[in-house]
Amino acid sequence: MGNHAIVRIGLLFSTTGPYETIGRSMQSGACLAIEEIASDPRFDFRFEAISIDPGGHSEEYARGAQCLLAKERVTHVVGCYTSSSRKEVLPCFEKYDGVLWYPSHYEGFETSDNVVYTGASPNQHIVPLTGYLLRKCGKTAFCVGSNYVWAWENNRILREAVHAHGGKILAERYFQVGEVDFASVIHQIIELRPNFIFNTLIGVSSYAFFRELHRATRARGIDQPRMLPVASCSLSEPELLEIGLEACSGHISSSVYFESIDSERNMSFVGRYRARFPNAGPTSADAEAPYIAVHLLARAIRRAGSPDMGPVLAALPSVAMEAPQGKVRIDPGNRHCYLTPRIGISNGDRGFDIIYESPHPVRPDPYLVWQDLTSSEMTQLRIVS
Known part of the structure; x- marks a missing residue:
């Protein structure tokens, strides 16, 4: 990748609308991880985020995904909360060979070559x-x-x-x-x-x-x-x-x-989150799952030596992290995470x-x-x- 390389990624969260409290938590968790990657000498690149707020409207998620993948030419998007929004954007990711890093607990009964699931399975x-x-x-x-x-x-x-x-x-x-x-x-x-x-x-x-x-x-x-x-x-x-x-x-x-959660790692995460976003309220699973998604993406890019979809997905089986909740890794068979x-x-x-x-x-x-x-x-x- 080379020093000072920039990898552009998308953030697709509803920070306004009927579930804006959750959307803001998700956005904050992702942004904290982006800043941590930028300051970590183990990574020879940094993320540049392009954020789109669909306002909680399913059709706006599809427009947002289209903009990020086709116009902005990003490959990786961390985003969506509801399952209806995820299903709305999936055809776009399949069309443009993009990867949705989906950071939400959900009902399951889905796998996709274009999705990495960092929230809880059923x-x-x-x-x-x-x-x-x-x-x-x-x-x-x-x-x-x-x-x-x-x-x-x-x-x-x-x-x-x-x-x-x-x-x-x-x-x-x-x-x-x-x-x-x-x-x-x-x-x-x-x-x-x-x-x-x-x-x-x-x-x-x-x-x-x-x-x-x-x-x-x-x-x-x-x-x-x-x-x-x-x-x-x-x-x-x-x-x-x-x-x-x-x-x-x-x-x-x-x-x-x-x-x-009573652990040194989590208390450190809580401290960093609250210091960076003093008006965002407490941390939550909605903040941690996007935080995990960005960190796993960064580790996969470092392992692959490229942000391209193929190498990143191939690197996923060897990617893991010590998250605030505990150790997290990706199951190569279904691209969902081991969680506690x-x-x-x-x-x-x-x-x-x-x-x-x-x-x-x-x-x-x-x-x-x-x-x-x-x-x-x-x-x-x-x-x-």
Whole structure:
């Protein structure tokens, strides 16, 4: 590559719109990694980022990808949050031989020669969460989610596991992204009294749901976290700030990263992130996954000696890093990452107390071909003392 070489990459995050809190976290995580690569003498190049904000509109993701790949001539783009946005841009990456570094937990059941997945696969978030809920909460669930593939598929996985254990899904309700009126569905939830609520709402919809559920249950004298616990695969630390102090405690979240991970490496990451982005709020899985994506991309380019698609993808099996969550490497068979599942409970400090975690990084299983959803334990997690 040579000293002072510049590799142009794209960033495609919605830093405005209905899930802008998440988009800003993702953008910040990617930018921190870009700056770290620039100051690291092990790399003889630096990244120059071209950022596009689709504003949470699926069609704008496609236009943004077209601009980055065809007009700006970049090969690698770190971006997208929702599965609908990812599916919207995939044809563009296939057409222009680009690589999407997709940094979001997702529902799985996809592999692509043009995508590297650095967020959690279903066996790394929904499966361990389902096992926890069936053991600790009970076997009746009410599912409420945003109306797109992420919610549909996660609810399908949950439904299969619950039915396999003799349980029941009492109802599934879906709402447009950005919807904030949940009075009717919350009334229905309170009447049905499920053992737990499975929440796949995103962005402002999720925050409004938590606030309204808190108000409605408090008015009826119901201890919501204990009697109607809410579980999510996406709830993160910056979102607790959006929900507000009164309603943010006692919620269950399954993730591969929480800011409260007690390790020297993570505390260093948290310190650098907060110093660089003092107004961005806490770190989160949404910040860490793009951070990992940029670092893995840099390591693959260094290994390949070129930013071209072919050499970079060929170098992926030999790429790994010590991330804030722990060791991360890419499975060469499906280009998803080995990650460490955890379960946390939100607390009054607007963070998460980690109660369970895997003792080691878990192999990604995007198609759930190795995972037995009828197992009483499913993914094994250890209690965190």
